Amino acid sequence: MEKSISIGSENRTLQVLKKSVTPYSYLSPTLILMAILSLLPIVVVIRYSLLDNVIMTKNPVFVGISNYVAILTDPVFHQAIFNTLYFTVMSVIFHLIIGLAFAMLLNAKILSSFTKSIFRAIYVLPWVFTATIIAILWRLLLDPNGVINYFLTTAHIISFGNPIAWLGSINLALHAVTFINIWAGYPFYMVSLLAGLQGIPNELYEAATIDGASSIQSFRYITIPQLRPIILSLAILDFIWTMQQFALIWMTTGGGPIHVTEMLSTYTYKLAFSSYKFSAASTSAVVILILSAFVVVFYVRNQKASA
Amino acid sequence: MINRSVKTNRTITKVLVIIGLLIGAFYAGFPVFWMIDSSFKGNSEIFAYPPKLITDTFSFKAYSAVLTDPEKVRFFINSYVVATSVTLLTLLVGILAGYSFSRYEYPLKNILNTIIVSVQAVPPISLLIPYFSLIVALGIYNTYMALILTYMVFTLPYAILMMTGYFNTLPKELDEAVKVDGGSSFVALWRVLVPIAIPGIVSIGIYTFMLAWNEFLFALTLTRTNDMRTVPIGIQLLMGQHSYEWNQMMAMSVLGCLPVLILFLFFQRYFIAGMSAGSVKG
Numbered sequence: 192m193e194k195s196i197s198i199g200s201e202n203r204t205l206q207v208l209k210k211s212v213t214p215y216s217y218l219s220p221t222l223i224l225m226a227i228l229s230l231l232p233i234v235v236v237i238r239y240s241l242l243d244n245v246i247m248t249k250n251p252v253f254v255g256i257s258n259y260v261a262i263l264t265d266p267v268f269h270q271a272i273f274n275t276l277y278f279t280v281m282s283v284i285f286h287l288i289i290g291l292a293f294a295m296l297l298n299a300k301i302l303s304s305f306t307k308s309i310f311r312a313i314y315v316l317p318w319v320f321t322a323t324i325i326a327i328l329w330r331l332l333l334d335p336n337g338v339i340n341y342f343l344t345t346a347h348i349i350s351f352g353n354p355i356a357w358l359g360s361i362n363l364a365l366h367a368v369t370f371i372n373i374w375a376g377y378p379f380y381m382v383s384l385l386a387g388l389q390g391i392p393n394e395l396y397e398a399a400t401i402d403g404a405s406s407i408q409s410f411r412y413i414t415i416p417q418l419r420p421i422i423l424s425l426a427i428l429d430f431i432w433t434m435q436q437f438a439l440i441w442m443t444t445g446g447g448p449i450h451v452t453e454m455l456s457t458y459t460y461k462l463a464f465s466s467y468k469f470s471a472a473s474t475s476a477v478v479i480l481i482l483s484a485f486v487v488v489f490y491v492r493n494q495k496a497s498a
Numbered sequence: 499m500i501n502r503s504v505k506t507n508r509t510i511t512k513v514l515v516i517i518g519l520l521i522g523a524f525y526a527g528f529p530v531f532w533m534i535d536s537s538f539k540g541n542s543e544i545f546a547y548p549p550k551l552i553t554d555t556f557s558f559k560a561y562s563a564v565l566t567d568p569e570k571v572r573f574f575i576n577s578y579v580v581a582t583s584v585t586l587l588t589l590l591v592g593i594l595a596g597y598s599f600s601r602y603e604y605p606l607k608n609i610l611n612t613i614i615v616s617v618q619a620v621p622p623i624s625l626l627i628p629y630f631s632l633i634v635a636l637g638i639y640n641t642y643m644a645l646i647l648t649y650m651v652f653t654l655p656y657a658i659l660m661m662t663g664y665f666n667t668l669p670k671e672l673d674e675a676v677k678v679d680g681g682s683s684f685v686a687l688w689r690v691l692v693p694i695a696i697p698g699i700v701s702i703g704i705y706t707f708m709l710a711w712n713e714f715l716f717a718l719t720l721t722r723t724n725d726m727r728t729v730p731i732g733i734q735l736l737m738g739q740h741s742y743e744w745n746q747m748m749a750m751s752v753l754g755c756l757p758v759l760i761l762f763l764f765f766q767r768y769f770i771a772g773m774s775a776g777s778v779k780g
Binding site: 292 | 508511512515518519523525526527529530532533536544545547548549590591592594595597598601602604607610613614616617619620621622623624625626627628629630631632647648650651654658683711712714715718719729730731733734737744747748751754755758759762
């Protein structure tokens with residue numbers, strides 16, 4: 192009698208234990224992968240940033256924050272921060288403008304659904320291309336002998352025989368890569384905003400029309416407020432992604448000419464794999480990590496506020 | 499009188515919308531058209547002045563040059579192997595994790611969930627240097643494994659987030675029914691929940707495949723020899739060698755975006771739902 196009770200309770204403890212372990216066992220592949228490939232590397236990169244000459248020498252020495260002093264006082268780093276900010280902010284603004292404009296065109300009531308689906312397919316095109324392909328495609332288009340210079344010459348915007356080297360010009364290269372990135376990124380906004388527009392109840396617009404609101408007023412007081420939550424999360428996500436852009440810059444200008452398109456990503460990459468200054472590169476990587484953390488905290492707060 | 503002005507107004511709107519649509523189509527479509535057009539040209543005609551649309555020398559030469567070069571074909575094979583492996587593994591691991599987050603309550607759940615979600619925002623460049631030394635230390639530098647493992651760090655968080663969301667929409671009674679019949683939670687997951695969640699799984703899979711197919715930075719850093727390079731790096735290599743073979747680069751670009759384009763055309767609905775779900779929900 193007593194024996195069977197003890198066996199029963201033992202079984203129960205075993206079951207309870209098993210039950211509390213189950214969710215972790217389902218999660219274990221993720222946890223192992225994330226521990227080895229994201230937490231550990233973050234610890235390692237911070238450690239590297241405090242050492243001198245890592246990877247290149249067997250016994251690097253601890254140098255405290257001197258790497259940070261060197262990076263934060265490097266004028267090229269300052270320029271990379273400025274360029275990344277310009278590139279990111281302009282991209283986010285124009286992605287939003289173009290994405291919203293296209294979404295509203297596609298949402299126009301006067302179009303047949305067939306016309307809409309054709310234009311939607313065309314507008315979404317830039318989305319299916321990887322950054323590498325976009326980069327070389329625009330190098331072809333923006334080449335001094337390329338088709339864009341031909342258009343501009345024919346339209347007499349630039350004079351014959353003076354083609355512009357968009358990506359090679361110190362004054363224009365940053366604007367040119369930003370322009371390319373704007374082309375590459377708006378479809379994400381367009382698709383999300385189109386879904387958002389279709390979710391706005393028609394009664395709102397009808398009521399506004401009855402009250403005598405113009406279409407501009409409807410846009411200002413109905414469309415924008417209704418889309419606000421989507422716009423905010425799109426913009427923050429885009430900000431995070433655009434800040435990280437590497438391939439597009441690397442394949443179009445490589446950060447040149449003389450650093451005018453240098454981004455935080457290309458700056459860090461070059462420090463590591465062109466100059467083999469792995470400590471300095473790690474320091475720059477940690478600074479980027481901290482900067483992104485600010486944006487993420489902002490994003491999480493926004494998500495929580497709207498949830 | 500009023501009627502007529504309303505009518506003209508409507509015509510004006512219609513004309514404006516159509517003009518807007520056409521300008522937009524040119525902006526979005528011309529670069530793509532030019533890429534395809536150039537891939538059918540001879541290399542000497544790429545920068546012909548004035549530019550030619552469809553040339554007398556229309557040919558598939560650039561394509562056959564790419565497809566008969568074993569080195570270039572290898573880029574494609576590598577990309578397919580890596581992207582497919584990443585997709586399958588991400589789905590497998592993501593389904594397990596999503597199930598755990600959706601169906602169980604446990605002390606560390608919220609913290610673990612937050613950590614996994616925030617990994618999504620870690621800039622790849624910040625992890626690049628430790629990855630480089632870690633991958634070399636593990637002895638998998640310049641292998642498929644190096645790319646597959648590192649890509650999963652960036653594909654998994656999204657997959658887990660979306661999978662948890664999908665499972666949350668399925669009633670818990672479904673798994674309870676399986677357990678009443680004596681089945682384990684594992685059976686409930688694979689026999690009942692996964693088959694119902696197929697639409698969600700497909701859209702996560704497509705998104706994952708696309709990320710893996712397009713990745714550049716890690717592929718550039720964690721592989722070294724040409725037989726391990728993926729398509730994005732392969733296209734870059736074409737730019738370095740000899741002169742610029744623009745027509746071949748464009749042909750390779752067309753071929754390089756085909757898998758994503760085909761996935762997109764066939765699964766457009768899933769694709770758009772998946773991509774916009776996160777932002778619309780927010």
